[in-house]
Amino acid sequence: MLLFCPTCGRLVTLEEGFKQFKFVCDACNFKMPVSGEIRSRLYPKLKNVDDILGGVNVWANAQQTTERCPKCSHERAYFFQIQTRSADEPMTIFYRCANIECGNRWKE
Structure with a gap:
């Protein structure tokens, strides 16, 4: 799953902090702690x-x-x-x- 920064729109990366993971944007210093499990399943509809x-x-x-x-x-x-x-x-x-x-x- 790709997450984008809500401030500048760039791709955020996952960093490991002290006992906690967080999403970080390298461009604008946006940070968001990961509070739980993150899952995403998208199944595209295949054409015949x-x-x-x-x-x-x-x-x-x-x-x-x-x-x-x-x-x-x-x-x-x-x-x-x-x-x-x-x-x-x-x-x-x-x-x-x-x-x-x-x-x-x-x-x-």
């Missing part, structure tokens, strides 16, 4: 990969190719390309097996 890549509708407009599925060996797959890295690197191709029972996804 489909949300990042454009949601469910991205597969609605995907083209088909004769790429073979590595899981079920079906001979057709849907695909689309996205530039996931810098512009000087090739685009990433995402595939989804056209076999309804399989639906395997992979990328190149």
